[in-house]
Amino acid sequence: MARSPEAKYTRQCSVNVANFVTVRPGSEGVDKINKFNIWKQQMICLLESQELMDFVNDEIVAPEKEKSEQYKLWRRTDSLVKGWILGSVGTDVLHQLLDNETARDVWDQLLNSIFKQHQQQPREIGEDYSRYLPLYQALMKDEWQTAWNTFPGINNLGTTIITSSSETILHIAVLAGKSNDLVKQLVEVMPPTALALKNSGGETALHNAATVGNTAAASVLVDKNPNLLHIVCNDKQLPVHTAAINCHKETLQYLISQHQHESNSNTHPFLFEGQLGVGFLNAIIASEYVDIALDLAQKYPNLTKIVDEDGDSALSIIAQTDTLFPRTDTFTWWQIFFYRRIPIKAIFEVEAGDTIHADATRDIENAIKHGAGQYSNSFHIFSRVGKKLEYMIWSVIEYLVPKLKELREKKSTHAQALQLAKHLCNKIVTLPENEALTIFEKSIHQAAIYGISELVEMIIDKYPSTIYYRDPDTDKDVFLLAATYRFENVTNLLYNMNDRRYILGSSTDDQDNNLLHICGKLAPSYRLNLVAGPALQMQRELQWFKEMENFVPASRRTWINKKKQTPQMLFTKEHEKLKEAGEKWMKDTANACTIAAALIATVMFAAAFTVPGGIEPTSGKPLLSKKPSFMFAVSDAISLFTSITSLLLFLSILTSRYAEEDFLYVLPKRLSMGLLSLFVSITFMLVAFSATLYLVLQRDVAWFVVLLTGFACLPITSFVLLQFPLLVDVISSTYGPGIFSKKTNRLMI
Incomplete structure (x- = not known):
């Protein structure tokens, strides 16, 4: 005030x-x-x-x-x-x-x-502190009894500077995070004002406690001198800011509670208002403590409507923290499977101002209206019992597979981040138009370049005019930005839009580049490397280029930018090196697989004319003709035919023309069929080998046959672990549903 x-x-x-x-x-x-x-x-x-x-x-x-x-x-x-x-x-x-x-x-x-x-001349002064080195080392090792013996009057040295950074014994004891017994002794004999001594960075002992997350020491210090909560360091940060920035949740929660306890005092600036408050809220969000941020945003709604000294609001900080919105394109198949099914608990906001705890996958209205009627009450009881049983089962699974706990925490944080973003949008929309538009535009810009489609969609729904936002530096709109950084989840929103998508599909940046030009440029390396191998990366780039043709009018597909380049010309120029790398990768893969396929074909062809067990001298019939030897014959034939097929497919890859369009379907299709044929060939080669051992040695050492048959599975397992993921990637990218989702029943404004 x-x-x-x-x-x-x-x-x-x-x-x-x-x-x-x-x-x-x-x-x-x-x-x-x-x-x-x-x-x-x-x-x-x-x-x-x-x-x-x-x-x-x-x-x-x-x-x-x-x-x-x-x-x-x-x-x-x-x-x-x-x-x-x-x-x-x-x-x-x-x-x-x-x-x-x-x-x-x-x-x-x-x-x-x-x-x-x-x-x-701090370096010359530093030499004077060498006599305190044993004390410093003892404190850092938590050997404070040794420190006591070395310096019997240590309690009287509490305010003595012992390092060139102007740190006292109390600073070091707190920073060690272990010597809390010494901290208590020092605090007891030191006057309250001495606890506020600062080091060269302007940090008190409470700042050090917040830096390392020493909550016990922080409690001792604050109890003796509550004013420590309000002392800023040279970076204009309070201890509570330091705890948030260094991601110490327990210490952060303690310091917040102490600030809230002193909220009625007018002696110091109030933490939860103005620039001090929004900076603190932004630091909490950046540290991904969404539950704490959501609680503060609900208790102090004014923090949601202002920006800090850098022009960042709480919503724009969320838009920059993409780890709060995990994308399944970085997950493995089993992570995707469990992530979509693992249950979580979330807090849903009700219009009346109350909150209800419910399963995140349940409809919110059902969670709110569960109390109407006796039947609804009975149903709700059974539903709660079922949910508790489900959580118990998942708890057991998480105990057996600890990785699932990380997935559940990610999903829970994601749900809380969405709830926080929704709350922020509801508050910002009440601001005057120019203030709200400024916050929403910066937030949607950040959400587009970080690929947070949920936030882009939420902002457009709350403030439709933000869809026309353009970056002041490049004049790109939201979807041009998303295409630049190759975030298909954002560009997929075009499928769910009304006829405005035709206007957006025709938009250009300051260099007259349309969507096709943008996709003609090479993708950022961190997005390109999500795909395995240069050939599949080239395929992904072609998929982007072809997909954007659905949004760009035919008259704009040959549009010339300011550098006199059509989209196709730009694509060819930008992807020249990637095309060469893809060709080399494809040929190297085909060469290696050709050798394996040729060896298998040679062996299996020779084995086809070799009779297991030999023949009878008089009749010329196979000695094992009355045994189930057809397994050997069938396995040998299948292995021979598939290896030859694989050999021909890899030869066709080696002799391909390697045009740009070939990387889209032709080359990946041949590679996937060749790898699949090779996998089948190896499998049946080992089946034929195992069948031969069984026919020859079953009467003598049957257990040895079983053992060798088990070892025969090792090559198959090795192939599955080493090459099968590549086969899955090739098949998925070529024959799968693709990364671009088509229009759903939900229509955006």
Whole structure:
């Protein structure tokens, strides 16, 4: 809340300076720098506690003398601060400061003149702290008893600086995260103001506790001096900001609770409002603590409507945190299977203002209206029992497969992120048009380049005009941006749009590039590498190019940009190296598989004319003719035919013309059929081998036959583990449903 002009220059102060400032710095003595640093930290604590720091850091300047009443008020408070400083320094320093007129002048001379030489030479000062090295090492190793024996008066050294970074023993003990017994002892004997001593980065011991997540130490410090919660470091961060940035949830929750406990106090700025509050909320979202962010956004709705100093709102931070919205294109097949089925609990917002806990996959209306009628109550009871049983079963599965717990946490975080984004959109839409549009436009821009389709869709539904947003630097709209970074989940929204998609399909950027031009450029490497092998990457690029033809009018498919390039010309130029790499990869794969297929065909052809067990000398009939030898014959024939088929397919790959269009269907189709034929060939070759062993050795060592048959499965298993994933990728990308989803029943605005 802004102060009146009179209140701006007036402070009600009734403190004993001697309780805050216990050291008098002088310009002489071996320990003069150490004393000055301690004095400075104590004086800063005093000034900040009385909200007088503005008088020495140029935030409050002297009013004009013509405004005599305001000048008198300022002069009285400035003289108070000046008197505190002059009365707390040594006599030799005092004589050098007497000619200064204001408190700011005195402060500047102390920092920039009298003690300037020493502050500019920290490396020379660092050598003086070498005697504290054993103490430092003992503290970091949690051997505080050793530290006690080495320095018997350690409790009296609590405010002594022991490192070149101006860190005290308390700083180090808290930072170690283990020596909390020593922390308690130090805090007990130290005055509250001494706990606020800062290091060279302006960080107190509470900042260190927040940095390493030492909640126990933070509790001890705050209990002794609650003002530590409100001291900022050189980066203008409170300890609670530090806990959020360093992702220590337990410490963060503790510090938040302490700030909320002091919310009725007017002594310090309120954490949950203004720039301080939105910066804090943004830090929590960036650390992916969505549950905490959702709780704060609901308790303090004003934080959802403002932007920080960088112009970021809570919604735009969510749009930049793509890890909150996991994409299944980075999952394996089993992760996709379980991710879609594992149940979670989420909090759904009801219009009346209440919240209901329900299964995320259940319809929200059903969760809200479950209390109507006796039948509904009975059904709800059975439903709850079924859900609890389901959760119990999944808990057992998660215990057996720990990876599933990570999937459940991802899905739960995703659901909470959607709920938070929905809440933010509902609040932002109530702002004046220009403010709401600014926030929504930046958020939809971030969501498009990070591929968060759910957020893009949500923003367009809440504020339809954002669909016409264009990037001020490149003049690209949302879908041109998504195509640039190859996020098909965002461009798929075009299928669910009304006739406006024809306008968007014709849009161009500042270089006159339309959708086809954008897809003619090479995709970013981090998106391209999601596909295995240069050949399949080339196929994916062709799929993008062909798919965008559905949205670009025929008259625009040969559109020339400012560089005189049609989409096809641009595609050929940009993908020249990828095409060469794809050709080399395809030939290398075909060469390796050709050798394997040729060897199998040779062996199986020779084996076809070799009779297992030999023949009778008199009749010339096979000795094992009465046994089930047809298994050998059939397996041998299938292996021979499939290996030859595979050989021919790989030869056709080697002799292909390798045009751009061939990478779309022709080459992947031949590769998939060749790999499949080779896999079948290897399988039946081993079946024929096992059948032969069984026919020959079953009477003598049957157990040995079973053992060898088991070992025969090793090559098949090796092929499945090493080459089968490639076969699946090729078949999926060529014959699968594809990455582009067609229109659904849901129509966007």
